[in-house]
Amino acid sequence: MPKTVGIPRGLFFYEYYPLWKRFFEELGAQVILSEPTSKQILDAGVKSCVDEACLPLKVFHGHVLNLVGKVDYLFIPRLTSVSKNEYICPKIGGLPDMIKHTLQGLPRIIDTEINLRKSSSNAYKAAYEIGMNFSSNSTEIRKAYKKALQSHEAHKEKLKSGILPDEIFSKKSARIHPKKELTLDIAVIGHAYNLFDSYVSMEMLAKLRKNNINIHTIDMVDESDINQMHKALRKRMFWNFGRRAVGSALHFLGREGMDGVIYVMSFGCGVDSFVCDMVERRIRQNSDIPFIVLTLDEHSGEAGMDTRLEAFIDMIRWRKLNESNIPAYG
Numbered sequence: 396m397p398k399t400v401g402i403p404r405g406l407f408f409y410e411y412y413p414l415w416k417r418f419f420e421e422l423g424a425q426v427i428l429s430e431p432t433s434k435q436i437l438d439a440g441v442k443s444c445v446d447e448a449c450l451p452l453k454v455f456h457g458h459v460l461n462l463v464g465k466v467d468y469l470f471i472p473r474l475t476s477v478s479k480n481e482y483i484c485p486k487i488g489g490l491p492d493m494i495k496h497t498l499q500g501l502p503r504i505i506d507t508e509i510n511l512r513k514s515s516s517n518a519y520k521a522a523y524e525i526g527m528n529f530s531s532n533s534t535e536i537r538k539a540y541k542k543a544l545q546s547h548e549a550h551k552e553k554l555k556s557g558i559l560p561d562e563i564f565s566k567k568s569a570r571i572h573p574k575k576e577l578t579l580d581i582a583v584i585g586h587a588y589n590l591f592d593s594y595v596s597m598e599m600l601a602k603l604r605k606n607n608i609n610i611h612t613i614d615m616v617d618e619s620d621i622n623q624m625h626k627a628l629r630k631r632m633f634w635n636f637g638r639r640a641v642g643s644a645l646h647f648l649g650r651e652g653m654d655g656v657i658y659v660m661s662f663g664c665g666v667d668s669f670v671c672d673m674v675e676r677r678i679r680q681n682s683d684i685p686f687i688v689l690t691l692d693e694h695s696g697e698a699g700m701d702t703r704l705e706a707f708i709d710m711i712r713w714r715k716l717n718e719s720n721i722p723a724y725g
Contacts, residue, residue, distance in 0.1 A: 397425045398529060401466035401502070403458035404429045406451055406487060407474065409560045409587040414547035415470065418522065421539035422529040427466050429458035432594035436461055441693050443497055449663040450692050451588045452486060452493070454595060459494055459501070468528065469494075469504045472521070476512035481635040484666055554614035559600060560591045577712050582611040582647040584640055584674065585659030586667070589691060596659065597697045599689075599704065606708055611653070613643040620646050637670045644674045648682050655685040655711050657704075662692035685711050 400419050402408065416426045430436065432454055440457025462469060475488045486493075491506035505528060509521045519540060526536035553563050581603065583590060590596055590612065603610055613621075621642030625632060632638040647653050658674055660667035671688060678686045687707045689700065 397423050398468065399425045399427050399466040400468045400470050400505070401427050401429065401462035402470050403455055403462060404431060405455035405458045405592070406490075406588050407477075409591045410550075411547065412560075412564070413550040414543045417546040418526070418539050418543035419470075419529070421542050422526055422535065424468075424529050427462065429461040432458070432592050434594075437594070437693060445493075445497075447663070448486065448493075450595065450661040451586070451664075452490070453693060454588075454592070455490070456494070456497065459498060463498075463500055463502070466502055469502055470525075471504050471506055472525070473506050473508040475508055475510040476635070477509065478511060478635045478638075479515060480512060480631070481633055481638060482512065483635050484664075486665075551614070554612075555617075557610070557615060560587070561593060577715060578607045578609060579654040579708065579711055579715075580609045580611060580652050581655045581657060581711075582644070582653060583657045583659060584613060584644055586636060586661070586664075587614070589659050589661055595691060597695070597700050599659070599700070602701070602704060603708075606705075608708070611647060613639050616643045616646050624649075634666050634670070636666055637673075640670050641673055641677070645677060648678060648684065653684055654715070655687070655707065657707070658686070658688045660688065660690055662690050685714070 402412065402415060412428075419426050436457035437454055438457070439460045440453040440455065443460065444453045444456040459469065459471070471491045471494055473488060473491050474483055476482050482488075491504060495501070495504065505525055507521050507524045509518065511517050519537070522540045522543070523533065523536055526539060530536055530539075550563065554560070583600065583603070588595070590600065593601065600610055621639055623642075624645035625638050625642040627645060628641065632641060644656065647656060656674075656678060658671050660671050675686060675688070678684055685707065687703065689703060
């Protein structure tokens with residue numbers, strides 16, 4: 396029987412799952428995913444996680460509990476940095492310890508540190524350490540790593556083309572029947588685990604598409620464009636997500652035909668608290684593009700979210716049809 400590895404369907408899952416899946420399967424392991432986020436998974440996570448944690452961490456705890464008793468290993472890497480000279484959220488870096496000291500009856504946790512802040516070559520070192528749990532053959536591990544990188548690059552290209560993760564993983568096209576209304580182009584900025592988890596986002600992206608909205612996300616912007624726009628800041632951003640969020644927002648501001656920007660953030664997120672403010676300030680100062688912040692937490696109600704979303708879309712359409720693009724606020 397092959398060894399089984401459980402991957403919680405949260406946090407960096409939406410960006411790196413194809414890489415991890417290919418790597419483990421090339422080494423003969425069987426990958427088992429937690430079930431899609433649901434009320435039961437969220438409630439379990441909220442009950443087991445500290446109150447001060449943000450929504451994505453609480454959801455992640457629920458996904459870990461969903462895998463207990465089903466797998467030989469849990470894959471929860473200690474993610475410190477995924478890009479040179481940048482960090483990611485410190486709460487994610489400490490996540491393996493949080494899980495170990497909070498939840499009981501867990502299988503063995505693979506918590507290898509992934510830290511590319513000083514060198515991208517550290518990625519293979521981490522992969523080798525992880526792979527040693529399944530093979531002692533270094534050549535086999537290296538081959539698996541190379542194939543995993545190929546899957547990761549293919550995944551990024553699909554995201555760049557506008558295909559959402561759910562459509563990629565299910566291998567099904569979105570069946571959207573849009574209304575016969577004016578088509579809009581709206582940028583939706585936020586962490587992948589907030590945008591692409593349909594339960595957490597309350598089907599936000601699907602609802603936008605049903606309203607004839609062309610969605611533009613960070614993943615659809617070339618990395619070179621993000622880096623070029625990021626140079627406009629006075630100081631270098633030391634958060635990976637912060638650089639990508641601000642760089643893509645400035646890119647969207649300079650693109651003709653953008654009708655609005657939605658920033659999706661989770662309550663209690665330290666990174667979002669100032670990155671969102673930076674993005675909003677730039678938009679307010681340099682353009683008249685409508686901007687809205689939608690905040691998510693475990694208490695968010697779908698009706699209230701739908702009302703804000705619909706009002707934002709209606710306001711943009713009214714302006715385009717009736718104001719000749721003169722901003723409503725002067």
